[in-house]
Amino acid sequence: MELDLNIAKSILLSVLLGFSIGLQREISFALREENITFTGARSFAIISLLGVLAAYFKANFIWITIVITFIFGALLISSFIIRVLRHEKSGSTTEFAAIAAFLIGMIVYDGLYLFATFTTVIVIFILDIRSNILQLADKTTNKDLHSMVLFLLITFIILPILPNHTIDPYQIINPYFIWMMVVLISGLSFAGYIAARLIGVSRGIMVAGFFGGFLSSTATTITFSKKVDEQNKTTRHLASAIALACTTMYIRIIIVSAFIDIGIALKLLPAYLLATITGYMCVYYLYKHSEKCSIDVDFMYQNPLDLKEALKFGLLFGIVFGVTTLLKDWTGALGVYISSLLSGVSDVDAITLSLSTLYREGNLMLYTALIGIVIATFSNSLTKLAIAYTTGNKVLGNYLSIALGIPLTTIIIVLSIQELLL
Template structure:
């Protein structure tokens, strides 16, 4: 290794130690601070260098020595009146020794990311404690259920295809479940933080992240609530439109995760529809004069039953898509898109994205199928407003959704074939 690289590694090790030590010093940590942490981190780097020439026992001895320093420091603290029983600083010391060693034997960007993450995590102590104090039993249950869904069930599923058309892969199906539940859970916890205080814009955004259909149903029912009078029909229509716009943005995000190479072709028409809806939202804010109401109570999206239902819907859509393509060609996919979009646009989005990613279907057909499903979902939500909401609300939503549906249909019909936006990379 050239001397320049040696000094570069040493500088990174020293810098990471100083970063964490600065945070600990600011928090008045008794065991280690601005000097001890960089010394321990550099010590780890030097031990790793020595281990390359003299064997791994040098690194092991350094780790034992660092642990001994921590033990002695704790023993010396026993004579003080106020003892900090936390072990955060001690654990950080041992980890920074390992980070210093990993700079030599591992990947430098990873070591830097770990060191910086440690500093940020230590600094967010009060914020994290306050956030955890706000968690209720339902919130903890949501976290644990997501752990079961993502870290217990997913790893044990077979990663191979089964069934008719050889398209049902249990691992891939459940991976899409994890993705959708994860997006919903992020929106759910954002709601738990801002929920009661959420205004029009935030209420619609959180509703779109959790479930735009559920948000539409909840707010439509409120339009008939003559007792509370918390929000006007204009306000409710605006929240419903925002949630639907976020659901379109959510489609773009899902495609970017599942089939990033197709974004150059898939994203532009969807973004055009999104921009139109954003203009309608802007006009709605200009016209609206009422204050923002509170969001309706949201349900935990990480329930195992919900995950199983989505998994089943996704599997059915995959199978139906394969069957439609086999019997009717690519034109049959639009029928599946319309039917699937009535209940859940995520399933058809993910399944079509995988087909595009594998080049099983043409990209121009793929994004049109996804957009048709999104338009079907918007029409379905408009029907829910007609059934569950007031006539005044339906009139406003019908106007907003009608413009969106006409614009979406024109995009599907008139969008030029082969158009690719280089910002996203060519598909």
């Protein structure tokens, strides 16, 4: 009897994926100098293979599948009991990983190779961030926990009960849609906050600058501008961190627009991606030619989730969306550009969401939406330059004029080329 090629592929892939999970477990236990029972790479490879066998027999010999699953479950429970008896403290992460390995074997047999591989990567990632999670737990405050509860509240309690229809005479304001945008921006900022806590921005000012671009590049600009010394020894270093935050904002703009309409995000991608690259090159130059110094970055540990801030953004977005829609109806593209210029002074997210939504609904031409987002980007960058010159000093402002001016110029050039080619 010839071995089916697909079955052979399933066996080999399942063994490889199971082995990868087991290897992570084995290395993890070795680093913690803990004894292991069945948690080695070979054991996990066999567990995934058992998953393939269980899936193979389920069509014609379901009783064999049941027996395999029962034996696997019994061994798993026995191993957990033994570990509990041997150790005063014993988690169940390894047992859950073993269950995942078994199910991955079954998925592989069904031919979902990419899904199985992706699942394995996610499992290994979750297993591997144990130390980071413990570090995060040690630093988590009651306010952080309250913020997490608040995010769940605004997402799963408040959002579903809001009316999903317009409530104003102009048929513009939709409470459900506005609050959904609040959830989106709050979630994005909170994800950046969690990532910053896991990695630890106290490792350096550049790490703080990078995550500042996802949390609030304006707040980062204000905070670092205040740290400029009279002798300008730290100015170039501070400029590199501020420029990094402002450049990373371009990535945030692409992500925000993609949540609303992938089409407009793809149109923005070439210009904003190249602007990000050129901006990072400027950051690298400033950083390499700066005098390295120790600068306090504890401010980055402020949780971005706050009910007051959520309400403020909801109000801001509602105003920006409403005003932009009305100006577009009354004055056409010029009104959109005026709204973009004014709203970009304080925030780019609100106008990016508004223009992306108007484009998705067919109420705005693509070119007008793109130009509006670019205008808001320029307006926001000019605001940060003004902050650098006034809150910091002239030297800081001059550095940032170049570091921000080059990527902004890149955006204009790339979009102009795109327009000529269309």
